[in-house]
Amino acid sequence: MIDETLTMIPGPTPVHPRILDALARPTVSHVAPVFVEAFKSALADFKKLCQSSLGQPFIVAGSGTLAMEMALVNSVAPGEPILVVSQGYFGDRWGDLAAAFGIPCDVLRAEWGRAVPAGEVAARLASKTYSAVTVTHVDTSTGTCAPVEAYAGLLKGREELFILDGVCATGGVDEPCDSWGVDILLTGAQKAIAAPPGLALCLFSPRAMEKRKSRSSVPAYYADILRWLPIMEDPSRYFATPPVNEIVSLAEALRLLHSEGLPARFARHRRLASAVRAGLTALGLEYVTEESSRADTLSVLRYPEGVVDLAFRKEAASRGVVFAGGLGPIAGKAFRFGHMGNIGTGEVARALTVIEESLRAAGISIVPGTALAAAAPFHSA
Ligand SMILES: Cc1ncc(COP(=O)(O)O)c(C=O)c1O
Numbered sequence: 001m002i003d004e005t006l007t008m009i010p011g012p013t014p015v016h017p018r019i020l021d022a023l024a025r026p027t028v029s030h031v032a033p034v035f036v037e038a039f040k041s042a043l044a045d046f047k048k049l050c051q052s053s054l055g056q057p058f059i060v061a062g063s064g065t066l067a068m069e070m071a072l073v074n075s076v077a078p079g080e081p082i083l084v085v086s087q088g089y090f091g092d093r094w095g096d097l098a099a100a101f102g103i104p105c106d107v108l109r110a111e112w113g114r115a116v117p118a119g120e121v122a123a124r125l126a127s128k129t130y131s132a133v134t135v136t137h138v139d140t141s142t143g144t145c146a147p148v149e150a151y152a153g154l155l156k157g158r159e160e161l162f163i164l165d166g167v168c169a170t171g172g173v174d175e176p177c178d179s180w181g182v183d184i185l186l187t188g189a190q191k192a193i194a195a196p197p198g199l200a201l202c203l204f205s206p207r208a209m210e211k212r213k214s215r216s217s218v219p220a221y222y223a224d225i226l227r228w229l230p231i232m233e234d235p236s237r238y239f240a241t242p243p244v245n246e247i248v249s250l251a252e253a254l255r256l257l258h259s260e261g262l263p264a265r266f267a268r269h270r271r272l273a274s275a276v277r278a279g280l281t282a283l284g285l286e287y288v289t290e291e292s293s294r295a296d297t298l299s300v301l302r303y304p305e306g307v308v309d310l311a312f313r314k315e316a317a318s319r320g321v322v323f324a325g326g327l328g329p330i331a332g333k334a335f336r337f338g339h340m341g342n343i344g345t346g347e348v349a350r351a352l353t354v355i356e357e358s359l360r361a362a363g364i365s366i367v368p369g370t371a372l373a374a375a376a377p378f379h380s381a
Pocket of ligand 1: 010011063064065066068090136138139140141165166167168188
């Protein structure tokens with residue numbers, strides 16, 4: 001699936017024609033039977049993606065940031081402490097959110113490009129009990145994939161609610177919520193699920209639902225899950241008008257995802273990520289992320305000496321592929337290459353070729369075909 005300009009940023013990601021066709025279908029009433037069926041299908045398939053049999057899914061108009069807010073405001077009361085395990089910009093965002101709702105938080109922060117070792121989390125949990133622990137599965141600012149399974153082992157049987165931000169992971173990296181004991185998984189539609197942007201998705205475990213029900217109110221109206229629960233249980237009911245076209249397209253995206261199957265989808269992301277790593281390393285590019293923590297959904301690379309960020313990305317865009325710039329301390333010093341969702345060998349090969357050509361245009365001497373030659377063994381794997 002190759003379109004005109006290939007957007008290889010860490011979301012939004014390229015949207016499959018089948019999903020665009022669903023998005024473009026005429027807008028129907030939000031209580032029309034055909035829409036109610038699509039909403040039910042999206043909820044069921046999202047829950048299946050989370051590998052959860054007991055969790056309660058929520059899909060509302062918004063973005064990943066709203067899903068973060070829904071997760072926090074419904075599960076932690078003002079004054080209750082949380083522990084934030086941060087591997088970058090989006091991990092740090094929990095601190096801002098907590099401050100906005102009067103929630104004290106301790107932050108375990110890793111150097112950019114590194115993951116917080118499970119041992120540090122264990123030590124912190126040994127010294128203090130929190131109301132919740134927030135973990136960013138893949139931090140899109142650093143390309144760091146957290147050792148979530150190890151953290152899950154530490155949190156098993158403890159009081160803390162386990163909140164997992166899967167915005168840059170869900171749909172591309174395995175997230176067995178029930179077996180990991182995740183209490184709240186949150187994500188957006190526009191990354192590895194590869195639907196158009198505009199939807200916030202959350203899955204609440206029975207324990208997290210109980211926590212919300214134990215509180216008479218929360219400092220939120222639209223983000224209050226108890227206002228949405230009747231709609232998620234019966235989408236023909238009303239609280240606020242759902243984004244009809246987006247939900248119909250999400251339903252199609254989740255159908256496509258499950259037709260591939262989770263093990264195959266995660267294996268494809270692993271294979272493509274290996275091809276990308278081989279290609280970029282052969283070009284002499286240095287990863288921002290330590291080798292053991294590199295995510296399968298994106299790569300974050302430092303520029304070689306003399307390569308100017310805007311000029312490089314402009315050159316790449318003129319060749320038809322769009323990459324993202326760095327955030328925070330690596331802005332202007334690195335670029336981010338998203339490789340997730342409904343993409344394959346063709347898109348990765350095109351992106352690698354354009355990176356090689358754009359580096360050559362910036363004066364870096366590279367033998368033509370270097371990246372593809374290094375990536376080839378992974379494409380045929
Ligand atoms: C890990 C992570 N969390 C949260 C967000 C916020 O999501 P959104 O931009 O959809 O509000 C992002 C966005 O890139 C993200 O990568």
